[in-house]
Structures are given as C-alpha cells and as structure tokens.
Amino acid sequence: MLLNLDPRSNTPIWEQVVHQIKELILKEVLLPEDKLPSVRELSASILINPNTVSKAYQELERQGIIETLRGKGTFVSPNITPRADEQKIETLRLQLKQLLIDASYLGIDQKTLKKWIDKYAEGLGGMSNHAESE
Amino acid sequence: MLKVSNVSKTIDGKLVLEKINLELTPGSIAGIVGRNGVGKSTLLRTMAGILDPDAGEIYFNEKNIHEQPEVKQKLSYVPDSTELLKTYNVKEIVKLYDAIYENFDIIYFYSLMDRFKLPKNKKLRSYSKGMKALFLMILSFSTKAEFIILDEPTNGLDPIVKRNILQFIIEEVSERQLCVLISTHHLEEVEKMADVLIMMKEGKLESVTSIEDAKSEYRKVQVVYKNALPESILQLNNISILSQIGRVSTLLIKGNIEVTMNHLHNENPLLVEELPMTLEDIFISSLGGESYVS
Numbered sequence: 001m002l003l004n005l006d007p008r009s010n011t012p013i014w015e016q017v018v019h020q021i022k023e024l025i026l027k028e029v030l031l032p033e034d035k036l037p038s039v040r041e042l043s044a045s046i047l048i049n050p051n052t053v054s055k056a057y058q059e060l061e062r063q064g065i066i067e068t069l070r071g072k073g074t075f076v077s078p079n080i081t082p083r084a085d086e087q088k089i090e091t092l093r094l095q096l097k098q099l100l101i102d103a104s105y106l107g108i109d110q111k112t113l114k115k116w117i118d119k120y121a122e123g124l125g126g127m128s129n130h131a132e133s134e
Numbered sequence: 135m136l137k138v139s140n141v142s143k144t145i146d147g148k149l150v151l152e153k154i155n156l157e158l159t160p161g162s163i164a165g166i167v168g169r170n171g172v173g174k175s176t177l178l179r180t181m182a183g184i185l186d187p188d189a190g191e192i193y194f195n196e197k198n199i200h201e202q203p204e205v206k207q208k209l210s211y212v213p214d215s216t217e218l219l220k221t222y223n224v225k226e227i228v229k230l231y232d233a234i235y236e237n238f239d240i241i242y243f244y245s246l247m248d249r250f251k252l253p254k255n256k257k258l259r260s261y262s263k264g265m266k267a268l269f270l271m272i273l274s275f276s277t278k279a280e281f282i283i284l285d286e287p288t289n290g291l292d293p294i295v296k297r298n299i300l301q302f303i304i305e306e307v308s309e310r311q312l313c314v315l316i317s318t319h320h321l322e323e324v325e326k327m328a329d330v331l332i333m334m335k336e337g338k339l340e341s342v343t344s345i346e347d348a349k350s351e352y353r354k355v356q357v358v359y360k361n362a363l364p365e366s367i368l369q370l371n372n373i374s375i376l377s378q379i380g381r382v383s384t385l386l387i388k389g390n391i392e393v394t395m396n397h398l399h400n401e402n403p404l405l406v407e408e409l410p411m412t413l414e415d416i417f418i419s420s421l422g423g424e425s426y427v428s
Contacts (some may be wrong), residue, residue, distance in 0.1 A: 005326070006410070007322060007326050007412070007413075008411060008412050009410060010349070010353075010408070010410070012346045012349075013326060040304075040308040040309060043304050043308055044301040044304045044305050044308075045301075046326075047300050047301065047304065047323075047326055047327060048326045049304070049307075049326065049327050049328065049329055050304060050307055050308035051161070
C-alpha cells in the first residue's frame, strides 16, 4: 500500500494517513473486507512513527471505516455507513464556500465547477453507495 | 520511566550541560536535535552512565543509574563511532555482550545478522561503515534493553543502509515497549519518526514537544506589501524574517498565530500566502543564533 505523505504540510501526518486511506477506499484500490497492513508493517514501510499509524487507525475505526478483528488484523469495513459529524460537516461547508469565492475571482463559472465535481466523483467511484445508505 | 533531574556537567571549565530536566516514556521515539557542540553527545553519554554528572541525577525506573549501576542492564548506548570494538571479531563481541547483558538474545542476534547479510567470521575492522552501523544496531537491540540511546545512527550512511536502520528501529519500537532516544542532524528523519522532539541550545533544553505541537506553534508565510514591510509588523517580537527579496518577505511566526495573521491582513497586503514548513525552518529560527561553528 503506497501512501504519499508530505512532512512539510501543515496537516499532521496521522491525518494525512487517514485522508489517504479514505481516498484509496473510495478509488476502490482497497475493497471492503480487504486486509490493511499491520501498524508495524505500515510504519516500517513508510518510515513513520508506529504511534502515528496507530492514531490514524484509531480514527478510521472511530469513523467506522476500518475494523480490527482480534488476532486477525485490521480490515476495511464490509459496509461503510456515513456518520454525521456536525463539526466536520460545518468545516466542509465553509471550505466549499471559500472555494466558490476563490473560483469566482479566478473567473471560473459554475458550469465548469460542476463539471469538475462530476469528473472527480466519477474518479472516486461515483460516491453513490456512500450517499444512498444515509 | 527515564528521568533526568537537574543535571549539570562541566568539562574543562566549560559548563556543557546546565540544569537539564527531561522525562521519557516507554513505547516512544524521541529525537534530540541541536547544533554541533551544544552538548547533545555529553547528555547522551551522561544518560548512559558513561559520564558522571556534577550535579543532578538520572533515574531509570526510579533507580539512580549512577548509584545502582545494575539498572544499566536495561539500557544500551550506541556511540557514533566503532573505534572501541574494531579489533574484535563478531564472536568475541557477542561473548562480551552476552556476559554483560543477562537478557542478551544470541539466537535473535544471529537471525538479524542473517537478515541483513552481515559476515559472521570477520573482525569489525573489515566491515564497511554501513555494515558497522547496522552491526551496532543489531547488537544493541539484541540486548533486549528497554531504553536505547543512539548517537547519530545514520550519519554518513548510504540511503539504503539508512532505510534499513530506520525500518529496523521502527519495527522494534512497534513490537515491544521500548524507548529510543536518537540524536541526529537529519531533521527529515525525526520529523516523521519521533513522538517527542527535544531541541537543545547552549547546554540547555530549548524545548521538549511533540512534532505536531512544535509545528502548530509556527507558521511560515510569504507576504508582499505595496512598499516596504510596515513598521508595526517589524515591531512584533514573535516574527522573524527569513528572507527579503525585493518586496517579497518570508516570515516565520512563532506563537499567537491567529492574532499575528490578522495583523498581517490588516496592513493591506498585496499578498499573504502560507508556505509549507519543515523542521529545518524551526531549527534555524530557534536554534540558529550566530552562524559560526562552536
């Protein structure tokens, strides 16, 4: 499993791991019930602190995206259900607003933006299965 | 589990360590950084019990390591050179370590020698620099010590050996509850590997924080104002100017980030842009000082 971490980014490394695993799942590189590398394997292969990987796995588990089976390892959850995290939704909404403001200053019209959204959604597997189950 | 309490040390009339206080916990990797000559190696050697402190104590599991040397069974120190062992062959060194360390795991040691393909019938002198570094690492972790001190373990190694060594350290830490203290100048290694970042300056600890906290305390920005940098910004004491090229200034903000960012915005900038930041920026800003070598 290849993660692309940027130690220079202002996003903490454990959060980058969370984001990238989520992305790999959406892109269907990781499928439901796939086994994830162990903390030891992942941290050694990308040379990051094992506690960082544990923290990322705990967060993914809390969000119901992966699950740990005692003595067997860590797996992608068979059915990922979206969970409403009020705070995160709010941040996301504000980020989108900021994005729209920036876009309008750059002269990008809504049609282009929508096209981009569709294109990315397609690349991430339609995102439909995650939206429907809500 | 390891506690350094008020340690001071004078060498040749020079105060090398000044009232050092530090606590390290099992299951963590701590990175110690600082410029050459600030006392890193002296601190590590004092923590290993090689040097005696002039004042203060070092405790391992609540036992003073200088008064109860038997606790050093649980402690292993890897120096930055192999001078001491170079005339011995592998077997002799293993014999020595096995005699010193009760829990020395010979089977584990030889399995690691095989894994890293190190020759077993040679004198250490005939090893390359990379082989020596790997060998010392293997030897040290085979003692099953709970606290391992590594003085510049990756200094001067090729990228592949370096990777082997770092991987090995990470594996060991994730496998059992041990604490590894690494001194290094390779900031990008500490950045990803360490839980705790210890910055040392002129014989004192400048700060002990997690990497995340250290980074969230700083912000690097690029700003452009119509004329020169406004006076009111120059007067802020939590800003250091990293570079100034024409009207473009690169600033490093330390602490009070939101307030300072607002301040920058209020002075009608043409541009305020956050830049990616590395430990190196923090290092230069807080440990830099004069640019000569001490």
